Amino acid sequence: xxxxxxxxxxxxxxxxxxRPKKSIEEQYAECIKRALSAKDVIDVxxxxxxxxxxxxxxxxxxxxxxxxxxxxxxxxxARLAMLERGEPQRMQIDVVYEDGLxxxxxxxxxxx
Numbered sequence: 330x331x332x333x334x335x336x337x338x339x340x341x342x343x344x345x346x347x348r349p350k351k352s353i354e355e356q357y358a359e360c361i362k363r364a365l366s367a368k369d370v371i372d373v374x375x376x377x378x379x380x381x382x383x384x385x386x387x388x389x390x391x392x393x394x395x396x397x398x399x400x401x402x403x404x405x406x407a408r409l410a411m412l413e414r415g416e417p418q419r420m421q422i423d424v425v426y427e428d429g430l431x432x433x434x435x436x437x438x439x440x441x
Contacts, residue, residue, distance in 0.1 A: 377391055378392050
């Protein structure tokens with residue numbers, strides 16, 4: 330692949346090999362899963378959590394998205410639950426926030 334002075338690809342240049350086939354990617358993913366132990370996963374999580382607590386926003390987003398779910402999913406779930414309970418409609422973000430705080434308090438109470 331040939332580029333010009335500005336980094337753009339030139340016409341007529343051959344493309345790269347492209348993305349691997351899905352079956353190959355699945356094989357790679359399976360190999361990685363087999364190589365990871367439960368302790369490895371927990372160690373990585375603890376390091377991400379420590380980084381998040383020190384202010385690493387990217388680590389915080391990862392930790393929260395894997396533990397609480399993505400915000401859009403949480404909002405939809407909270408909205409459905411609210412409608413099923415017949416509660417008056419409020420801003421969805423308030424419901425998610427309140428439910429999240431309640432879950433944290435319940436968790437802390439359980440840990441005692």
